[in-house]
Amino acid sequence: MADVEQEFEAAAQYVGAAAAGGTLSDAQLLRFYGLYKQATAGPCDAPKPSFFDRRGRAKWQAWKDAAALSMEEAQRQYVQLLSEALPGWAGASAAGSSGAAKRGGGGGPVQSRMADAAEDSEGPDAAPPLLQAARAGDAGAAAAALQAGADPDQRGNDGETALHWAADRGHIAVLQLLLQHGADVNAADSDGLTPLHYAALAEQRGAAEQLAAAPGMRLGQRNGDGETPADLAPEGWAFLQGCRSGGEEA
């Protein structure tokens, strides 16, 4: 029992390092994930993530797939899976990290990162379906929402439209669909930022090029702080030139 557990812990550490090194495929990582959760937390009782959360659903499914296993059996299968995928791991692990040097194990500071804020991805999503689809880059769902009569310019909490989301995330297919359905290319959010401002800030060049070329686009539009999209864009976006603040207005 103790041996299985020890071997499992060593294997889990090894998988962590191997995952960062890119030696394991996504499919393998998902199976490791599912077995790990089953081995440490037991059966999955989390609700199924929303349709748009593709990663969340993949991970949730992997955990569910291991539901029939006891925790010990999940540990055993985890080690076995690693031994099949990377037969030399046990030797490499003994010679490599013992875990003691990680996170300053023997003394010293800690390499801490920002922890994910759980609260902003949990709880019901109050955004209208069209905005959710634009955020997720799901052109099918966006088309369905528009078909069902959704206003292409409906607003989210910050006065942003679906076009803002598509621009911010660089989802070109959704962006084109919205433009085809007459979405307002100059729509300003509550701070006066247009979709093109968003694309410039988020450095989504493809989206910015589409927007800049869209009919009716006013390139020199300023936000609440008096900045044009060109003011906010990275260097070298020649297609926005001529509309920097102080420059000639388009």
Place this chain on the structure above:
Amino acid sequence: MAGDPAGDGLAERLRAALGAITMDGSDGRRPKANYAFWGTQPVAQFNEQPGSTVTDGPIDKPKTVADVCKEPYGLPQNFEWVTCNIDSDAELKEIYELLSAHYVEDDDNMFRFAYSKEFLRWALQPPGYQQAWHCGVRVAASGKLVAFISGIPATVRVNACALKTVEINFLCVHKKLRHKRLAPVLIKEITRRVNLHDIWQAVYTAGVLLPKPVAECQYWHRSLNPKKLIAVGFSRLAPRMTMARTLKLYKLPEAPQTPGLRQMEDRDVPQVTALLASYLRHYLIAPELSEEEVRHWLAFQADVIYSYVVESPETGRVTDLLSFYTLPSSVIGNDQYDLLKAAYMFYTVPGATPLPQLMNDALILAHSTGHDVFNALDIFENEKILKELKFGIGDGKLRYYLFNWRVARDIPASKVGLVML
């Protein structure tokens, strides 16, 4: 994200998830059943019953320098001790290279501390430093430096006792040699060398849970350059937040807001020493710093230590102090960036200026000097102000430990007034 076969960063997400997994397993939130090495050392143990009869004091029976072994501890065959000379550029470079390749990483192996040479000089050569406490191990045949540990002298007050201690830091063993169990030998050897100077206590920090922390503190991070932090995987874009809004949220003014704020200068040392001493009195574990030490630790040096004071326009007196140090990390395996430049909060004393304003100026200054993130612990009075300054909680804890000193009661993070590099 380009080149990711899943097309939407699935691989990155899973790697991040797996990073979180190894944290569950090895971060050590619960004590282990036994500690092969630390169970044999004069440190407080988990199974000790806290009782009202326990008072603060040493754990070992009193010893004298005459009791200390004069010979170094034995090393595995083919290895030898070396005392590193920090003044030598070549030897400093060896330490720098050892640490750069083999020092602390995060659980996901994405970042590794990359101390600069100037930083190491600053950290390892405070007033009264002993060269013998810059302790290395070489491969006898090749001369290659493969392990290092350091101690620096410090007077640290713990509750009512001012202790002559060393601060132990930079324990590092080459990755290929981690199975040789060199770390315990390094710790015993530095202890011996310190004992020879009639010093019997030490302070050290670690992320992992060992027997037995005197204080447990939480890391917090404030994004200064959110786009880069997201690109390198230090933080992630909240699923329901646009990048545009994220950038707006963390945007900072270009210049500090407090009138009279300026770089600290040598002439400020006496006033800053007094200011610090009276502030640190409120904490249960804190350094006692001489003028000479303040001159060393707080002399402004770009890319190492940034120190500022507020000088009252009316009286010309120094009323406040703020400082942070620079600790970059290598970004492992990112095409776009290879270095993450982090500022860490150092000693900051609010006097005439409210702490939130002073800290906000620290953020502004750290941002304008090219730092990507500002890190702080929930020590001092920070816990009260971190959220309003848009710090997010970190995934790492820092534990403080005392060697050969037992405290009657654990010290809460808000009563910690000691910053270790």
